[in-house]
Amino acid sequence: xxxxxxxxxxxxxxxxxxxxxxxxxxxxxxxxxxxxxxxxxxxxxxxxxxxxxxxxxxxxxxxxxxxxx
Numbered sequence: 001x002x003x004x005x006x007x008x009x010x011x012x013x014x015x016x017x018x019x020x021x022x023x024x025x026x027x028x029x030x031x032x033x034x035x036x037x038x039x040x041x042x043x044x045x046x047x048x049x050x051x052x053x054x055x056x057x058x059x060x061x062x063x064x065x066x067x068x069x
Contacts, residue, residue, distance in 0.1 A: 006061035015064035
């Protein structure tokens with residue numbers, strides 16, 4: 001999916017990952033809307049997405065599949 005689609009999916013609380021992430025890395029939004037990583041660490045929404053506005057992150061976002069990882 002695209003970067004915009006990934007952001008919209010993440011806002012729904014669905015875990016997403018990227019081609020450049022390692023096998024067990026993902027992000028999601030919790031119930032209060034905070035962006036979290038796979039360890040549960042709270043991330044700054046704007047900081048996280050702003051450093052990913054390069055060509056390499058414009059596409060290749062995926063739903064994180066826990067059964068495969």
